[in-house]
Amino acid sequence: MSDEKPVPTDLLTVGEVARRTGVAVSALHFYERQGLISSTRTPGGQRRYARHVIRRVSVIQVAKRMGIPLAEVGEVFADLPQDRMPGKTDWRRISERWRGRLEVRRRxxxxxxxxxxxxxxxxxVSxxxxRVLNPDDELGTDGSGPRLLPEIQPDEQG
Ligand code: FES
Structure with a gap:
């Protein structure tokens, strides 16, 4: 028996990525189908992920928490190199963009x-x-409460 510790490979199985990120395997497969992460295949056809995929999955989780749609995650990922971990500069650019989005949502x-x-x-509830029900209603800008009351016909008056 050897005393040598196993050397971690540069590539991770989907189970390892799931364990390291806390994200379900099915979600990782979904992210891959959406083009947010990518893998290579072993000769046996099993997926293998580069270690920097963990960082990408973490960024996806941040986006999810903030309510950022995956389509927008895809947009920022499109500017990132596929072959390395997103760096500080990348993250600053992404977080500034998303901060702007949160600001719009807050307003x-x-x-x-x-x-x-x-x-x-x-x-x-008219x-x-x-204005809550009908935000574009021009009469709603005059204030709360109904604006257009039905005309009461003389024979309806009590
Ligand atoms: S309930 Fe919204 S203005 Fe009356």
């Missing part, structure tokens, strides 16, 4: 919150005048 959430506050105590 959108604040706008929706303001609109919802206007609904509190109203209760009209497709015509409620």
């Amino acid at each position: 959108e959430l604040e706008r929706m919150e303001r609109e919802l506050v206007e609904c509190i105590g109203c209760g009209c 497709l015509r005048s409620c």
